[in-house]
Amino acid sequence: MELLPQALTGNSYPGRGVLWCRTVDGSALGAYFLTGRSAASQARTLHLTSDGELIVAPSQPGEHDHLRHYVAARQVGAQVVFGNGEQVSTVADRLVSGQAPLLALDGLDYEPDPPIFTPRLTVIAEGEGSGRAWFGAARHSVGDRAATNRLTLHVSDLAPGEGVLMTTYRTNEDGIATGAPFTEVTSTARNRTDLLDELWSALPPGLRIAAAVFAPGELSGADLRQKTR
Template sequence: MNQLKEALRGNRYPGRGVLWCRTADGASLGAYFLTGRSPASKARTLRHTPEGELIVAPTQACDHDHLRHYVAARQSGDLVVFGNGEQVSTVADRLGSGAPPASALDGLDYEPDPPIFTPRLTVIADGSRAWFGAARRSGGGRSATNRLTLQVGDLEPGEGVLMTTYHSNGHEIATGAPFLEVGIDADGPRNLLDELWESLPPQLRIAAAVFPPGGLARSDIRQAAAAPV
C-alpha cells in the first residue's frame, strides 16, 4: 500500500480525484480535488451553495459547461455523495427516491470527451461505509461502458481508497487505475487537506475540499488562487 503522498506525487496529472479515508486519529472523511492544464479548466472554483451543496463553478461569467461546472458533493439523508460530474446530482436523486447505493450508481456512463473519455467517479458514504462507482470506457475496441462498483467498509485509522480520472508519467496521459488503497499520515480534516494539497502537482492545482459525512457545510476548502465572487 502506497502512502497518499507517494501515490499522487508519482502521478504527473491526476485530473480529478475522490478519496474516502480514516485519518490517523480515526476520523472518517471524504475529499474531492481538481487539477487542470488549460485556462478554462483553471478558471474554476469550489464553493458552497445556499442549499448546502459543494459545486464546481466558473470564476467569471461564462456559458455553463456541463463537463466543467457541476455539483461536486450533495447530502442525501445520512449519506454524502461526491464525484467529478453531473452524475452526482443523478445519484443523489436516486438515493432520495429510495434506491440503495449500488443501484444508485448503476447505469452511469463515462464522459463524451474523446480521445481520452474521462471516467465518471462517484462516492456514496456514511460514517462507516463507502460505495465507489466508476464508469469507464473499455480499454479495448468497444465503446461500451465498464462499470465498477466497490464497497469499502471497516477502514482502519490511516487507511483510504483513492480514484483519479487520469494517470500520467509526464509525457503520456491515460485513464487512472480502477482504484488505489493508500495510507494516510494526517490526523483530522485540516491536516488531511494539507497532505492532499501538498501532494498535487503545484502548477496544476485548482481546488480541493475535505468534509465529514453529514458535514458538507463544514468542508475545508483550498483554492489555488483567490477566485472572483
C-alpha cells in the same frame, strides 16, 4: 499500500480525484480535488452554496459547460455523494427516491470527451462513524468497445490511516491515460485539517485548482482550499 502523498506526487496529472479515508483520530472523511491543464479548466472555483451543495463553477461569469461545471458533492441525510461530474446529482436523486447505493450507482457512463473518455467517479459515503462507502466508476474500455465498463467497490472497516483513492487520469510512458480502477493508500493525517494539507501539497503546484475535505452529514462544514489567483 502506497502513501497518499506518493500516490499523487508520482502522477504528474491526476485530473480530478475522490478519496475516502479514516484519519489517525478515527474520523471517516471524504475528499474531492481538481487539477487542470487548460485555461478553461483552471478558470474554476469550488464553493458551498446556500443549499449546502459543493459546486464546481466558473471563476468568472460565463457559459455553463456540463463537463467542467457541476455539483461535486451533495448531502442526502446522513450520507454524502461526491464525484467528478453531473452524475453526482443523478445518484443523489436516486438515493432520495429510495434506491440502495449499488442501484443508485448503476447505469452511469463515462464522459463523451474522445479520445481519452474521462471516467466518471462517484462515491456514496455513510455518516455516523460507520466508515462505509460505495465507489462507482464508469470507464471506457482500453480497446475500441464503446460499451461502458462499470466498477462498483464497497469499502468498510477502514483502520485509522487507511484510504481508497480514485483519479480520472494517470501519467505513463505514452502520456496521459485514464486512472487506475482504484488505489489503496495510507495517510499520516491526524485530522481533517491535516488531510487537506497532505492532499493539497501532493497535487502538482502548477495544475492544482481546488480541494475539499468533509464528513458525511456535515458537508456544510467542508474545509476548502483554492489556488490563489
